[in-house]
Amino acid sequence: MAIVIIRQDHKIDAWKTALKAADPNIPVFSYLEDHPVSQIDMALVWKHPQGTLNRYPNLKCIASSGAGVDFIFKDDYPKKIPITRIVDTMLANDMSEHVIAVIFSYLKNLGQYRLDQIRGIWKPIDYHRVSDYTIGILGVGALGAVLAKDLRNYGFQAQGWARSKKDIAGLPMYVGDGQLPSFLAGTQILVCLLPLTGKTTGILNKQLFGQLPQGAYIINVARGGHLIDTDLVEMIDSGHLSGACLDVYHEEPLPNTHPFWQHDKIHMTPHYASVSDTASVVPQIIENYHRLQKGRPLLHLVSPSKGY
Numbered sequence: 428m429a430i431v432i433i434r435q436d437h438k439i440d441a442w443k444t445a446l447k448a449a450d451p452n453i454p455v456f457s458y459l460e461d462h463p464v465s466q467i468d469m470a471l472v473w474k475h476p477q478g479t480l481n482r483y484p485n486l487k488c489i490a491s492s493g494a495g496v497d498f499i500f501k502d503d504y505p506k507k508i509p510i511t512r513i514v515d516t517m518l519a520n521d522m523s524e525h526v527i528a529v530i531f532s533y534l535k536n537l538g539q540y541r542l543d544q545i546r547g548i549w550k551p552i553d554y555h556r557v558s559d560y561t562i563g564i565l566g567v568g569a570l571g572a573v574l575a576k577d578l579r580n581y582g583f584q585a586q587g588w589a590r591s592k593k594d595i596a597g598l599p600m601y602v603g604d605g606q607l608p609s610f611l612a613g614t615q616i617l618v619c620l621l622p623l624t625g626k627t628t629g630i631l632n633k634q635l636f637g638q639l640p641q642g643a644y645i646i647n648v649a650r651g652g653h654l655i656d657t658d659l660v661e662m663i664d665s666g667h668l669s670g671a672c673l674d675v676y677h678e679e680p681l682p683n684t685h686p687f688w689q690h691d692k693i694h695m696t697p698h699y700a701s702v703s704d705t706a707s708v709v710p711q712i713i714e715n716y717h718r719l720q721k722g723r724p725l726l727h728l729v730s731p732s733k734g735y
């Protein structure tokens with residue numbers, strides 16, 4: 428019985444150290460070292476090389492090291508094995524802080540002033556006020572719900588859209604495709620916090636943008652696959668949208684020939700809005716490992732039929 432860590436970045440050693448510190452009795456391996464494949468019953472993964480999960484004949488759990496699981500569903504993984512994901516207060520707080528920082532930067536024109544500074548331009552621009560804006564959150568799950576509460580504390584009006592109704596104080600909710608148009612009509616700043624699934628792929632498109640009021644601003648911190656890139660550029664260039672801040676892209680790193688890099692009204696961050704902090708999330712992975720050994724229900728299970 429052992430855990431294998433499969434990811435292609437430089438963080439394998441940090442995860443291994445954190446897991447071993449939390450429970451020295453659990454054998455933990457990197458997929459890059461010699462390891463007993465038949466003893467592996469949990470794979471802790473993040474954007475793993477496709478196909479690697481099929482190397483483990485006794486695998487009983489695929490644990491995403493992050494909140495998203497779209498990279499697992501894209502893979503040819505052993506289909507009957509339960510998938511878990513991270514639900515974590517620090518991850519949600521970090522995301523909320525990022526989105527609120529982006530919103531304030533937009534309201535106070537900080538991005539434009541930075542561009543003006545580089546070009547030697549001194550040009551005050553009227554700023555906007557919190558009270559003038561309704562923030563629409565697409566996806567009111569573990570992350571969106573925390574953002575909704577934090578926005579309220581800053582005095583923003585916020586509203587949410589999800590598949591099912593949520594009971595969050597002061598948050599008008601819109602549910603399902605039928606209520607999406609009303610939600611969009613009242614949203615000046617749109618934040619995408621949806622999981623990437625068959626139903627949400629390409630949801631940020633011209634048709635959706637057209638239902639937002641003139642001058643709306645887009646923040647995509649979910650996945651690049653939600654956005655039709657050319658539609659965003661077209662709707663900004665036509666003046667219907669005032670701009671966007673993106674953290675996620677179809678291809679990461681974004682190729683430097685991509686038009687987003689040079690667009691004055693598109694603010695880019697490098698997919699780092701919120702990342703799993705090992706100290707904060709390792710306890711839930713260890714807890715799930717012990718649950719797995721005892722045959723108890725796992726925490727934060729993903730639904731393969733819903734895709735999130």
Ligand code: NDP
Pocket residue numbers: 493494495496522565566567568569570571588589590591592603620621622623624626627648649650674675698699700701702735
């Ligand atoms: P959750 O699964 O907790 O929440 C997803 C929300 O989206 C739920 O409210 C769900 O509705 C709603 N939803 C899903 N499908 C639909 C649909 N077809 N129509 C309407 N609503 C839908 O996810 P998290 O909040 O934990 O994370 C969201 C995403 O954020 C992750 O999947 C990941 O891709 C991204 N992320 C990005 C990070 C970054 O650094 N940029 C960091 C962490 C996460 P319901 O509640 O009714 O099921």
